[in-house]
Amino acid sequence: MGRTAMITRDRLLEVAEDIVRSRGGAALTIGALAQAAGVSKGGVQYSFASKDAIVRALIDRWTAQFDALLGDPPPEDPVLFVDRYIAATRASQQALDAKMAALLVSYLEDPANLRETRAWYRGVFARLSGDGPEARAARVAFLAVEGLFLMRINGIDDKDSWAGLLDDVEATLLRLIETPVK
Incomplete structure (x- = not known):
């Protein structure tokens, strides 16, 4: 069994910035962030309950x-x-x-x-x-x-x-x- 990827809130924000910079604000979703960060949607939602929470943090x-x-x-x-x-x-x-x-x-x-x-x-x-x-x-x-x-x-x-x-x-x-x- 593989080890679960650990990602910090700051790393998620870095990935979110990359998504916005490369594809625009509309491309920033919990699913897109999870995929780009290599974690589950639940992993993202552990740090950010919603897209609005991600935007607020950015x-x-x-x-x-x-x-x-x-x-x-x-x-x-x-x-x-x-x-x-x-x-x-x-x-x-x-x-x-x-x-x-x-x-x-x-x-x-x-x-x-x-x-x-x-x-x-x-x-x-x-x-x-x-x-x-x-x-x-x-x-x-x-x-x-x-x-x-x-x-x-x-x-x-x-x-x-x-x-x-x-x-x-x-x-x-x-x-x-x-x-x-x-």
Whole structure:
């Protein structure tokens, strides 16, 4: 009798990422994950009760990775926050392609996930609050980066121009804080 394959929750998430990256979010099912990981469906369900639980775990994993890249800038410095946000976005986009981003969109179909995402954005805008030119420039740069992310989700941007567009946002942010608009 053969030994039962042992697989960790993290390994299942790695395999799930591979499925999404190669075949898209719709291809991620408990059965597909079990087959790709070489375990039974029950083995997958031991770690994740449903596809939604897998997606949630993937989102949590990506969020933790992004937060680690972002670091902990002080909320009273909106320019530093957005500068780090641009750097974290630049670094994380190598791993997050349009297929992964599409999975994020399906994640938001759940009202609880949407509430959590909205709360996260409210927290970001609280860090970017203020009436001064630096706060305004930081908000505009943040919105530009988020717009680039939406373009990436919709396949409008290609990988070759992504870094250049982030460079443009960053250069514009620095120019705006050097010569504030009155």
